[in-house]
Amino acid sequence: EAQVTQNPRYLITVTGKKLTVTCSQNMNHEYMSWYRQDPGLGLRQIYYSMNVEVTDKGDVPEGYKVSRKEKRNFPLILESPSPNQTSLYFCASSTRVNYEQYFGPGTRLTVT
């Protein structure tokens, strides 16, 4: 089954404790992206990647890191999480030519 998976689905952590949210797709997509969703603000793009070893900042990259060492994986790293990073996070992927994005199920992160 074609899908984008994210782990964990739910995470409660404390300020400053490094964490990684994994994202994996099995569709051989070139394009992968991370978003955060906050009430009243819609989805905002954090980082995106056009292919392996190619990443670019979206609208809200501060406080986040990403890497794209393999085509299927695009982890989101929070080196020192803060309460303002409490949010719902989505990973998504698409091909270069078909721009429909397939979304993962979301990761709800709470930073206390």
Add this chain to the structure above:
Amino acid sequence: AQKITQTQPGMFVQEKEAVTLDCTYDTSDPSYGLFWYKQPSSGEMIFLIYQGSYDQQNATEGRYSLNFQKARKSANLVISASQLGDSAMYFCAMREFTGNQFYFGTGTSLTVIP
């Protein structure tokens, strides 16, 4: 400036009626794509419809159609014959093909009334 503007935070529609959800966009890129996504209360993001900036015809997918007015920079979603299952949050989005960045609006919450 906002790249995507959705001015209707909440909308109500009677079951079986049609409803239009508004979306305006702002870009100087001549090549771009416009998308609508549905997010039900369960939280997943569901792709509904896509319109390319060079497409001559308005996109349609079943009960969904996109009313694309390029000169006015609007990309309204029309849902015909609303069903109770259409109650959800709807997001308009744009991808600029020069930079490959995606922009989403703040969403419209649609409630279908029986």
